[in-house]
Amino acid sequence: MELVVFVAAAAMVLGGALGVILRPHPVHAALSLVLTLFGIAVLFVAQQANFLAVVQVIVYAGAIVVLFLFVIMLLGVDRTDDIRVEPFKVQRPVAIIIGLAIVGLVGAAVLTGAGEDSTAITGERSVGGSLSEGGPDINQLAESLFSDYVFAFEVTSILLIVAVMATVILARRPFRIDPPEESGRQDDASGADEVRSR
Amino acid sequence: MILAEITPTPTWYLLLAAVLFALGTVGLLIRRNPLVMFMCIELMLNAVNLSFVAFSVGLDDINGQTAVFFVLVVAAAEVVVGLGIIVAILRRRPGANADDISMMRG
Numbered sequence: 001m002e003l004v005v006f007v008a009a010a011a012m013v014l015g016g017a018l019g020v021i022l023r024p025h026p027v028h029a030a031l032s033l034v035l036t037l038f039g040i041a042v043l044f045v046a047q048q049a050n051f052l053a054v055v056q057v058i059v060y061a062g063a064i065v066v067l068f069l070f071v072i073m074l075l076g077v078d079r080t081d082d083i084r085v086e087p088f089k090v091q092r093p094v095a096i097i098i099g100l101a102i103v104g105l106v107g108a109a110v111l112t113g114a115g116e117d118s119t120a121i122t123g124e125r126s127v128g129g130s131l132s133e134g135g136p137d138i139n140q141l142a143e144s145l146f147s148d149y150v151f152a153f154e155v156t157s158i159l160l161i162v163a164v165m166a167t168v169i170l171a172r173r174p175f176r177i178d179p180p181e182e183s184g185r186q187d188d189a190s191g192a193d194e195v196r197s198r
Numbered sequence: 199m200i201l202a203e204i205t206p207t208p209t210w211y212l213l214l215a216a217v218l219f220a221l222g223t224v225g226l227l228i229r230r231n232p233l234v235m236f237m238c239i240e241l242m243l244n245a246v247n248l249s250f251v252a253f254s255v256g257l258d259d260i261n262g263q264t265a266v267f268f269v270l271v272v273a274a275a276e277v278v279v280g281l282g283i284i285v286a287i288l289r290r291r292p293g294a295n296a297d298d299i300s301m302m303r304g
Contacts, residue, residue: 002205002206003204003205003206006206006210010214013214013218014214014217014218014221017218017221017222017225017241018221020225020234020237020238020241021221021224021225021228021229021238026231026233026234029233029234029237030233030237033237033240033241036218036241036244037240037244040244040247040248043211043214043248043251044248044251046206047208047211047251047252047254047255048255049251049254049255049263049266051263052247052251052263052266052267055267055270056247056270059270059274060240060244060270060273063274064240064273064274064277067277067278067281068233068236068237068277068281071233071281071284071285072233074285075284075285075288075289075292076292081229081230081231081234081295087297091227091228092228094227095223095224095227095228096224098223098224098227099220099221099223099224100220102216102219102220102223103216103217103220106212106216106219106220107213107216110209110212110213110216111209111213123253123257124257125257125258125259126257126258126259127257127259127261128259128260128261128264129259129260129261130258130259130260131254131255131258131259131260131263132258134260137260137263140260140263141260141263141264141267144260144261144263144264145264145267148261148264149264149268152268156268156271156272159271159272159275160271160274160275163275163276163278163279164278166279166282167278167279167281167282170279170282170283170285170286171282171285171286
């Protein structure tokens with residue numbers, strides 16, 4: 001049963017990832033990304049990380065993909081890219097070689113790292129508390145987050161505020177200092193600005 | 199039924215995460231639409247999250263899942279700032295791709 005869940009979720013993840021890479025239309029790529037993110041959430045549930053699966057669905061599939069789609073619609077870039085055009089000839093072969101190299105190196109590292117209990121994962125066990133003995137994962141996660149990592153948690157709030165303020169400044173209309181008589185014809189002024197800046 | 203006896207070990211999840219990370223890298227290198235390149239970065243972040251959870255289960259340690267929590271928060275902030283930059287660029291030059299914005303100036 002676990003094998004069936006793993007295979008189905010892995011097919012979702014890899015199919016969605018291939019969709020993101022290969023679909024020419026940005027909206028289709030974003031919807032393929034949803035498939036991948038749900039597959040990851042299923043794999044989290046299969047590993048008893050239930051809270052992270054819920055957060056994955058809410059934050060990634062709920063918020064981030066909606067933000068992507070919103071930007072696609074807002075900018076009106078929802079037209080098909082011509083992915084057959086390749087201005088730089090060696091780029092795709094080199095990219096595929098790099099991808100195969102990553103799979104090969106990481107796969108070799110994972111498969112050769114087998115310890116005495118014949119699992120690939122080596123290292124100190126249960127440093128931050130045993131996962132299997134401490135009750136539900138959400139309780140343990142809360143205890144870890146608000147005791148050991150409470151400083152990082154507070155810094156995260158500063159990071160979020162800075163990110164929101166930076167985005168407001170980045171995404172608003174460009175601030176222009178125009179003479180008062182030009183304020184009536186803003187389109188001409190912005191066109192002249194752009195010509196001058198080039 | 200032999201197949202019912204096999205249960206996925208954390209090694210399987212790590213290998214799947216490696217393949218997903220490589221797919222994200224390839225997509226980032228071959229696509230030119232900045233939005234799709236951003237989605238490929240999300241794929242790579244999710245591969246790392248998956249391997250964090252696999253290590254957390256494999257080492258029987260809760261701290262791996264805490265790390266995933268912080269990765270999620272930083273990814274959300276990164277998407278917000280990155281999409282703000284993309285909106286600012288594409289408003290000035292509609293239809294720009296990664297080759298058009300290689301100069302880092304307006």
